[in-house]
Amino acid sequence: MTDKALGDSKAIITNQPDIHEKLLDVAKKHLAHPSKKPFQSHTLEAFEQANQLVQAHQGEVILDSCCGVGQSTRLLAKRNPNALVIGVDKSAHRINKNDGQLIAQTATQQVNNYLLVRADLNDFYRLVKRANWPVSKHYILYPNPWPKAKHLQRRWHGSAVFPELISIGEEIELRSNWRLYLQEFQLAATLVDRQGELNEVVDQQPLTPFEAKYQASGQTCWQLLLR
Numbered sequence: 001m002t003d004k005a006l007g008d009s010k011a012i013i014t015n016q017p018d019i020h021e022k023l024l025d026v027a028k029k030h031l032a033h034p035s036k037k038p039f040q041s042h043t044l045e046a047f048e049q050a051n052q053l054v055q056a057h058q059g060e061v062i063l064d065s066c067c068g069v070g071q072s073t074r075l076l077a078k079r080n081p082n083a084l085v086i087g088v089d090k091s092a093h094r095i096n097k098n099d100g101q102l103i104a105q106t107a108t109q110q111v112n113n114y115l116l117v118r119a120d121l122n123d124f125y126r127l128v129k130r131a132n133w134p135v136s137k138h139y140i141l142y143p144n145p146w147p148k149a150k151h152l153q154r155r156w157h158g159s160a161v162f163p164e165l166i167s168i169g170e171e172i173e174l175r176s177n178w179r180l181y182l183q184e185f186q187l188a189a190t191l192v193d194r195q196g197e198l199n200e201v202v203d204q205q206p207l208t209p210f211e212a213k214y215q216a217s218g219q220t221c222w223q224l225l226l227r
């Protein structure tokens with residue numbers, strides 16, 4: 001990644017001034033009627049591969065959802081040597097990107113307690129829930145914001161898989177450069193009695209490439225920690 005690409009990220013532009021007026025209705029509807037959509041075969045196969053490792057590990061599992069190129073997955077694996085860290089992203093291009101520069105920057109190439117999985121989380125979350133993985137911490141770092149009001153249901157808290165997603169992880173940590181996304185998630189989480197704290201990200205080292213990009217562009221990154 002060049003310095004120019006790092007420092008020219010645009011701030012979020014939205015036509016939504018505040019929490020979406022339909023947020024609670026949409027989240028309540030999904031909580032009352034969890035999705036029964038059939039699973040896609042590629043995600044079923046990917047889950048099976050990850051599940052074998054998880055069942056054999058019999059210890060703490062960290063889930064890094066929307067992991068992109070997996071920089072955060074590797075960093076979390078390095079910081080938590082006893083945990084098994086599973087990074088999931090639907091983009092084969094990102095998952096398979098062996099970005100030597102990023103890996104060198106984070107100097108984490110020697111860790112091996114992680115797995116990067118190409119899968120669609122709309123299915124994967126339901127499979128994790130069904131298999132009752134012992135997830136201690138569930139990260140969702142810089143999810144696609146979908147800032148247009150009409151795209152509420154593409155945000156994770158407006159999605160049909162919200163009931164499963166919100167039940168995975170003793171702790172859930174989301175990060176975004178769009179504070180309103182996290183405020184919405186925080187409000188939706190109260191429907192299942194999960195309380196959250198919303199703060200500025202203060203990490204010295206960026207956890208992900210998107211975080212590095214936003215910080216280099218002078219944007220504030222936000223963190224929502226749910227227990």
Ligand SMILES: C[S@@+](CC[C@H](N)C(=O)[O-])C[C@H]1O[C@@H](n2cnc3c(N)ncnc32)[C@H](O)[C@@H]1O
Binds near residue numbers: 094119
């Ligand atoms: C803005 S990027 C952030 C990537 C990384 N976490 C970072 O901060 O650098 C959002 C990522 O979410 C992934 N994603 C979006 N929807 C997904 C889904 N349904 N299942 C799995 N991954 C998804 C995208 O492929 C993309 O890599």
